[in-house]
Amino acid sequence: MSELTSIKEEAKLEEEPLTVPAYGYELLREILIPDLLGRDTPDLLYWAGKRIARMFPLEKIEDAHAFFEKAGWGTLEIVKQTKNEIDYTITSPLIEKRLKEKGKCCFQLEAGYLAQQHEHTKKVIAEAFEDPKRRNKKITITVRWDSKDPV
Numbered sequence: 001m002s003e004l005t006s007i008k009e010e011a012k013l014e015e016e017p018l019t020v021p022a023y024g025y026e027l028l029r030e031i032l033i034p035d036l037l038g039r040d041t042p043d044l045l046y047w048a049g050k051r052i053a054r055m056f057p058l059e060k061i062e063d064a065h066a067f068f069e070k071a072g073w074g075t076l077e078i079v080k081q082t083k084n085e086i087d088y089t090i091t092s093p094l095i096e097k098r099l100k101e102k103g104k105c106c107f108q109l110e111a112g113y114l115a116q117q118h119e120h121t122k123k124v125i126a127e128a129f130e131d132p133k134r135r136n137k138k139i140t141i142t143v144r145w146d147s148k149d150p151v
Contacts, residue, residue: 049112
């Protein structure tokens with residue numbers, strides 16, 4: 001059995017959600033990862049988000065909301081949608097805290113995840129951009145695609 005299959009099967013078997021203290025999550029996300037990756041952190045987190053999406057592909061993009069909740073990434077909501085673009089907001093108490101206390105924090109992991117899920121479900125190349133709204137205490141991620149640019 002491959003490691004990926006094992007991870008997926010463990011995720012399916014999980015009946016009760018386990019919680020991780022925010023302190024441990026923040027140690028990894030805001031201290032250890034940037035220390036290891038340096039100035040390449042945002043770019044590598046974007047590609048890591050795309051990798052996670054490939055490991056756990058969605059049947060329909062609407063399921064991303066549930067994935068965000070389960071992953072502890074926050075509440076994902078659609079704000080605006082056009083033919084080739086969609087704006088999401090992500091909110092949570094942890095995001096509010098990160099935006100308030102951290103000088104510069106990134107949400108490229110989430111952006112990469114959403115870009116890849118749109119590629120998978122729409123079968124076109126997609127990219128995502130984050131826009132932290134510090135005053136509103138939320139993150140906006142815009143996903144864009146070109147219907148004439150198939151995967």
